[in-house]
Amino acid sequence: MVKSSTKKELIVSAARKLFLEAGYGATSMDSIAAEAGVSKRTVYSHFKNKENLFAAIMGDMCDLISGTNPNEPIPANEPEQVLKQLGLHIIESVMEPEALDVFRVVLAESPVFPELGKAFWKAGPDVMKGFLVDYLVELDRRGILQINNPELSAFQFMGMIKWPYHMRLLFGAGKPPTKSEIEESLDLAVSTFVNGLKLKK
Amino acid sequence: MVKSSTKKELIVSAARKLFLEAGYGATSMDSIAAEAGVSKRTVYSHFKNKENLFAAIMGDMCDLISGTNPNEPIPANEPEQVLKQLGLHIIESVMEPEALDVFRVVLAESPVFPELGKAFWKAGPDVMKGFLVDYLVELDRRGILQINNPELSAFQFMGMIKWPYHMRLLFGAGKPPTKSEIEESLDLAVSTFVNGLKLKK
DNA sequence: GTCTATAAATGGATAGAC
DNA sequence: GTCTATCCATTTATAGAC
Numbered sequence: 412m413v414k415s416s417t418k419k420e421l422i423v424s425a426a427r428k429l430f431l432e433a434g435y436g437a438t439s440m441d442s443i444a445a446e447a448g449v450s451k452r453t454v455y456s457h458f459k460n461k462e463n464l465f466a467a468i469m470g471d472m473c474d475l476i477s478g479t480n481p482n483e484p485i486p487a488n489e490p491e492q493v494l495k496q497l498g499l500h501i502i503e504s505v506m507e508p509e510a511l512d513v514f515r516v517v518l519a520e521s522p523v524f525p526e527l528g529k530a531f532w533k534a535g536p537d538v539m540k541g542f543l544v545d546y547l548v549e550l551d552r553r554g555i556l557q558i559n560n561p562e563l564s565a566f567q568f569m570g571m572i573k574w575p576y577h578m579r580l581l582f583g584a585g586k587p588p589t590k591s592e593i594e595e596s597l598d599l600a601v602s603t604f605v606n607g608l609k610l611k612k
Numbered sequence: 613m614v615k616s617s618t619k620k621e622l623i624v625s626a627a628r629k630l631f632l633e634a635g636y637g638a639t640s641m642d643s644i645a646a647e648a649g650v651s652k653r654t655v656y657s658h659f660k661n662k663e664n665l666f667a668a669i670m671g672d673m674c675d676l677i678s679g680t681n682p683n684e685p686i687p688a689n690e691p692e693q694v695l696k697q698l699g700l701h702i703i704e705s706v707m708e709p710e711a712l713d714v715f716r717v718v719l720a721e722s723p724v725f726p727e728l729g730k731a732f733w734k735a736g737p738d739v740m741k742g743f744l745v746d747y748l749v750e751l752d753r754r755g756i757l758q759i760n761n762p763e764l765s766a767f768q769f770m771g772m773i774k775w776p777y778h779m780r781l782l783f784g785a786g787k788p789p790t791k792s793e794i795e796e797s798l799d800l801a802v803s804t805f806v807n808g809l810k811l812k813k
Numbered sequence: 814g815t816c817t818a819t820a821a822a823t824g825g826a827t828a829g830a831c
Numbered sequence: 832g833t834c835t836a837t838c839c840a841t842t843t844a845t846a847g848a849c
Contacts, residue, residue: 436637570775607808
């Protein structure tokens, strides 16, 4: 039996939109109720208070982000191809407008909601790191790269790939990169990384 | 003639502390006046409103960050040494507790204060990028590295160096790295970067 | 410039009816 | 669960005296 939308869903949807747009402090329970088209009392019948509502919403967003990470085994192609493909996923997923909002809002509130900051890290970068670590260890085992510290190399690869455009977008200091700019960035990062870690003689 | 502290200085100092600790929304003009030990009316006699006060304070913080960037000519040592030294400066400066607060607060408010976000980028990462670009171009000219896109390589180097520990600290997902962890990270990043971009045959 | 006092509006949260 | 109406604390900003 299909219901159009429960009140709770309306509230969650409205709260998500407003929290992501304006952050925790600048979003009022009044505005959430208005956006959802319900009374404020109804909001409080579903969520104990503003903090709980925020934590619930943003916790869900972290899980959602986590779900976008790769979960298939890595194909046995050329390392450059695999890394470029992973890199493309990394940069595209963090540049999603909604992902930018989540990043900004979670970071802003992480001193007040420390569990949220940790949840974001664990669901996002940490998952991708684990995935990369497995692959780098395999490349080391196959004698293709020399990976002495897989975790560190994984993080450095991620930083090299995502930091430049991600940060510029977050601070409003540049336009989104074009496809060919992303392409160029990925090619350079992957070749630098692979050549830099190639097994020496 | 040395004055202890003007009221304006007291206000600025109090506002800076509170804004950096709690962000824009969670800091009230009342609390700023109280922290400064002046009346609220005095705050408003020096700053038109809360937005102006915030923009002034945070704009100053951006300039302050800019002032910590290197401005001396780069010594003609081994590239690895120079890059490691620059990398050490990068990572140490972004991990300063006050720099972490500035980063978080500016980013949080950059949708509302877009000029602030751009100012931060221009005073911080952009300055360091320019410095790195000059050096990478020189290394290319000297036939040491092959740098086809200096700006891109500079940003990727910065991302590789700073992203891992910077992000974990911001999200509260890890302890500050020890000296030896920083050392290891810098060594790996620099060697990956230099080997990866060495002039081929 | 600086203070005390207060205006005017908004915030989170609840009472009580249905 | 849901609504209308409201309480009470807090917020930004200003009035007016000194």
